[in-house]
Amino acid sequence: MGRKQVIRANDVARAKKDLNTRLDHPAPAIDRDGDGYWGPAVVCASTTWGDFERWLDVNDGRMRRWVFEPLNDGTGKGRVVIYGQSTFVHANTESSIQTSITMQIQRAGDDINLIGTVRGGQVTCITGSFGQEPNASLRPVDLSVGGVVMAAIHNFPFPNVIVEVAYKNESLSNLRAKLQRWMDPAYSSVQVAMGIKIFAGPVTSRRLTILHRRGHPIQEVEFGLEHDHPLPLTFPLGAIYFGVHLPPVLDGLEDRPISIDLVSLRAVINTAVQREIGD
Numbered sequence: 421m422g423r424k425q426v427i428r429a430n431d432v433a434r435a436k437k438d439l440n441t442r443l444d445h446p447a448p449a450i451d452r453d454g455d456g457y458w459g460p461a462v463v464c465a466s467t468t469w470g471d472f473e474r475w476l477d478v479n480d481g482r483m484r485r486w487v488f489e490p491l492n493d494g495t496g497k498g499r500v501v502i503y504g505q506s507t508f509v510h511a512n513t514e515s516s517i518q519t520s521i522t523m524q525i526q527r528a529g530d531d532i533n534l535i536g537t538v539r540g541g542q543v544t545c546i547t548g549s550f551g552q553e554p555n556a557s558l559r560p561v562d563l564s565v566g567g568v569v570m571a572a573i574h575n576f577p578f579p580n581v582i583v584e585v586a587y588k589n590e591s592l593s594n595l596r597a598k599l600q601r602w603m604d605p606a607y608s609s610v611q612v613a614m615g616i617k618i619f620a621g622p623v624t625s626r627r628l629t630i631l632h633r634r635g636h637p638i639q640e641v642e643f644g645l646e647h648d649h650p651l652p653l654t655f656p657l658g659a660i661y662f663g664v665h666l667p668p669v670l671d672g673l674e675d676r677p678i679s680i681d682l683v684s685l686r687a688v689i690n691t692a693v694q695r696e697i698g699d
Contacts (some may be wrong), residue, residue, distance in 0.1 A: 544573050592617050
């Protein structure tokens with residue numbers, strides 16, 4: 421009788437080492453979007469969501485960028501995989517976007533204390549038969565499950581704003597699918613899901629952003645090439661505070677646009693990529 425498929429510390433270490441070894445070499449394949457592809461590292465080939473969730477409860481932070489993908493074998497189980505590791509490129513891109521959003525909240529109300537009305541972070545979420553966590557997120561501090569606000573897991577609410585950054589071995593198709601899951605009205609109350617794809621092919625400066633805003637058409641903007649005009653990406657401030665009352669100093673400003681300057685973001689990304697190459 422084989423061992424029960426649960427995750428152990430050496431499973432995570434093995435998967436990370438395997439992935440890092442592969443990423444240190446040229447991509448063995450190019451996907452349909454022209455991006456390098458190395459394939460996922462399998463942390464656990466078959467486990468239940470309940471077993472994986474219990475593992476997460478006592479191993480928070482040991483592994484990031486994981487996905488629980490359902491198996492098509494009728495068992496109701498899934499596999500746990502990682503496609504990429506957290507890098508300087510990921511961290512700088514996520515931080516730039518999140519900092520921009522929180523600074524615009526403060527400027528809108530002319531009150532530095534507004535930073536205390538929102539929280540960021542990574543939270544375990546169930547979206548249908550998939551399990552996933554956002555790269556970065558924002559939610560009001562007093563957001564709670566009930567009414568239009570759905571539970572991500574147990575009694576913890578979905579964040580209102582999600583940021584996903586896909587880089588090496590994190591394909592555009594997987595990014596699109598993850599964003600769609602965040603916005604699925606059957607499972608999630610996320611209001612805004614933003615994806616940034618940084619292509620990592622042999623010779624490419626392609627950068628693509630995808631913005632999902634609930635109830636509105638999907639926006640996609642290519643921003644890798646130099647432009648002599650602004651490239652803003654916007655959503656309303658009120659989306660951040662969905663499910664709660666706006667702070668008093670923001671009353672009447674729910675439609676004020678929160679804008680992500682893609683020209684500035686491109687500079688942040690390019691600097692981070694060049695530093696990684698230099699290292």
